[in-house]
Amino acid sequence: xxxxxxxxxxxxxxxxxxxxxxxxxxxxxxxxxxxxxxxxxxxxxxxxxxxxxxxxxxxxxxxxxxxxxxxxxxxxxxxxxxxxxxxxxxxxxxxxxxxxxxxxxxxxxxxxxxxxxxxxxxxxxxxxxxxxxxxxxxxxxxxxxxxxxxxxxxxxxxxxxxxxxxxxxxxxxxxxxxxxxxxxxxxxxxxxxxxxxxxxxxxxxxxxxxxxxxxxxxxxxxxxxxxxxxxxxxxxxxxxxxxxxxxxxxxxxxxxxxxxxxxxxxxxxxxxxxxxxxxxxxxxxxxxxxxxxxxxx
Amino acid sequence: xxxxxxxxxxxxxxxxxxxxxxxxxxxxxxxxxxxxxxxxxxxxxxxxxxxxxxxxxxxxxxxxxxxxxxxxxxxxxxxxxxxxxxxxxxxxxxxxxxxxxxxxxxxxxxxxxxxxxxxxxxxxxxxxxxxxxxxxxxxxxxxxxxxxxxxxxxxxxxxxxxxxxxxxxxxxxxxxxxxxxxxxxxxxxxxxxxxxxxxxxxxxxxxxxxxxxxxxxxxxxxxxxxxxxxxxxxxxxxxxxxxxxxxxxxxxxxxxxxxxxxxxxxxxxxxxxxxxxxxxxxxxxxxxxxxxxxxxx
Numbered sequence: 001x002x003x004x005x006x007x008x009x010x011x012x013x014x015x016x017x018x019x020x021x022x023x024x025x026x027x028x029x030x031x032x033x034x035x036x037x038x039x040x041x042x043x044x045x046x047x048x049x050x051x052x053x054x055x056x057x058x059x060x061x062x063x064x065x066x067x068x069x070x071x072x073x074x075x076x077x078x079x080x081x082x083x084x085x086x087x088x089x090x091x092x093x094x095x096x097x098x099x100x101x102x103x104x105x106x107x108x109x110x111x112x113x114x115x116x117x118x119x120x121x122x123x124x125x126x127x128x129x130x131x132x133x134x135x136x137x138x139x140x141x142x143x144x145x146x147x148x149x150x151x152x153x154x155x156x157x158x159x160x161x162x163x164x165x166x167x168x169x170x171x172x173x174x175x176x177x178x179x180x181x182x183x184x185x186x187x188x189x190x191x192x193x194x195x196x197x198x199x200x201x202x203x204x205x206x207x208x209x210x211x212x213x214x215x216x217x218x219x220x221x222x223x224x225x226x227x228x229x230x231x232x233x234x235x236x237x238x239x240x241x242x243x244x245x246x247x248x249x250x251x252x253x254x255x256x257x258x259x260x261x262x263x264x265x266x267x268x269x270x271x272x273x274x275x276x277x278x279x280x281x282x283x284x285x286x287x288x289x290x291x292x293x294x295x296x297x
Numbered sequence: 298x299x300x301x302x303x304x305x306x307x308x309x310x311x312x313x314x315x316x317x318x319x320x321x322x323x324x325x326x327x328x329x330x331x332x333x334x335x336x337x338x339x340x341x342x343x344x345x346x347x348x349x350x351x352x353x354x355x356x357x358x359x360x361x362x363x364x365x366x367x368x369x370x371x372x373x374x375x376x377x378x379x380x381x382x383x384x385x386x387x388x389x390x391x392x393x394x395x396x397x398x399x400x401x402x403x404x405x406x407x408x409x410x411x412x413x414x415x416x417x418x419x420x421x422x423x424x425x426x427x428x429x430x431x432x433x434x435x436x437x438x439x440x441x442x443x444x445x446x447x448x449x450x451x452x453x454x455x456x457x458x459x460x461x462x463x464x465x466x467x468x469x470x471x472x473x474x475x476x477x478x479x480x481x482x483x484x485x486x487x488x489x490x491x492x493x494x495x496x497x498x499x500x501x502x503x504x505x506x507x508x509x510x511x512x513x514x515x516x517x518x519x520x521x522x523x524x525x526x527x528x529x530x531x532x533x534x535x536x537x538x539x540x541x542x543x544x545x546x547x548x549x550x551x552x553x554x555x556x557x558x559x560x561x562x563x564x565x566x567x568x569x570x571x572x573x574x575x576x577x578x579x580x581x582x583x584x585x586x587x588x589x590x591x592x593x594x
Contacts, residue, residue, distance in 0.1 A: 125445040153419075
């Protein structure tokens with residue numbers, strides 16, 4: 001089977017989400033305009049929008065309205081953006097550049113960056129809970145519940161805590177895998193699950209999507225580590241090999257580049273196999289797997 | 298009319314909420330235990346729990362189940378605790394002490410404090426969205442919507458942004474009032490509204506409670522500024538006169554202590570008057586107004 005390349009669809013999604021986020025983010029007016037400017041700076045004008053793509057494509061399997069999906073996709077992108085803003089802070093990873101631009105605390109200041117992250121996280125829940133997101137309030141409440149679980153102590157924040165706790169907790173591949181499943185996997189998994197929740201998908205299909213998401217998320221992270229290792233700061237738009245230099249374990253430092261590459265490919269085909277229960281409407285999700293493994297940035 | 302003193306009821310609520318938060322906060326286990334410990338440290342063992350009291354008492358007007366109210370009260374306390382953790386950070390107010398204990402970033406470290414705040418904010422939405430909070434998912438989604446609006450760029454975070462932007466934006470009483478309505482008023486207002494939402498109160502009663510909350514919130518803040526001005530660090534459990542020393546405008550620096558005190562009393566009686574539509578079940582809310590104006594810490 002030959003799949004159509006996924007790049008045009010990703011580019012279309014990126015443009016669509018730029019418009020959606022322009023609309024769903026508040027306007028930078030009023031005496032608190034500065035924090036809104038920082039929210040917009042952190043969220044607009046960049047990123048591959050893979051999480052948004054997953055929301056839109058998973059919802060498409062069940063015929064969910066694209067406009068409604070765009071609100072959930074925007075919520076996920078707000079949570080992703082907030083996590084980057086806080087992770088980049090001096091007290092965390094202390095990064096100066098992100099997507100080729102100064103990080104939020106460099107462009108504004110640390111206090112504004114902390115507040116902008118807080119406001120983006122909060123805004124995600126405003127988007128999910130609004131009645132335009134879904135006519136059934138059960139679905140809206142479920143989306144809030146699942147996103148909050150994916151983003152909090154048992155998900156993304158928990159993973160970041162383990163990550164910055166450093167070497168002591170991360171000396172084998174099992175521990176790194178568990179950390180990444182929380183740090184990046186939980187939100188990717190929510191992105192896939194959201195479309196199923198909105199489309200009231202049968203449990204079997206919902207599980208197929210979350211299993212797909214787990215494999216995709218890990219493959220994505222391994223490739224991130226590989227790109228960071230091979231590192232071209234100009235292409236990636238951020239500093240490279242910081243983890244390695246800091247002596248932090250990554251998939252590459254523990255497995256070596258060759259085995260890490262092989263592992264990403266195994267995960268990719270395993271992930272794609274979970275999609276066998278779907279028809280050709282899932283071809284873009286299948287194509288995404290290849291894109292993730294073969295990307296150069 | 299003589300009101301029963303509100304202190305015993307506040308003390309009972311504080312003990313009840315300590316148990317509730319013990320139950321609703323996650324257990325500090327697993328590789329991310331550190332961030333959970335910090336969440337618990339920030340939330341348990343202190344505070345007057347006035348916001349929780351408002352949730353419980355406003356819900357009581359409409360016969361709402363106390364167990365369900367305790368989840369919403371806990372969510373509000375989580376948001377309040379998160380805001381203190383982030384406001385205390387070196388990049389914000391740089392405070393070392395809070396409620397007589399080291400602040401979270403002093404007890405743990407800055408990165409853990411940022412993450413614990415993020416996780417507490419996120420956990421508030423897990424609590425609201427869970428089906429135990431209310432059988433009607435409309436109510437749960439509405440609670441999420443209103444809390445996210447009260448806590449975000451148009452509420453608490455917006456107010457904090459204005460506050461740290463400093464003197465330029467805060468040179469008259471109108472501006473200070475608007476800032477405080479966002480920074481502390483919005484969450485207090487949500488606490489009062491939540492009980493009405495859960496009890497599907499008539500709009501008139503819901504508005505009476507939010508009007509009451511606005512006056513109470515401002516009176517509370519003016520008294521905070523007065524206590525800070527008269528300042529006894531040992532009684533307050535935190536550093537005093539920091540704002541004044543930093544040249545920041547407060548109700549006291551702009552109005553003077555005497556007029557500020559008079560203003561708090563006007564707001565208090567105005568606030569109590571909004572409760573005229575309620576019967577004697579609202580006596581503890583009426584009593585709270587006196588408590589807030591006359592408190593010494």
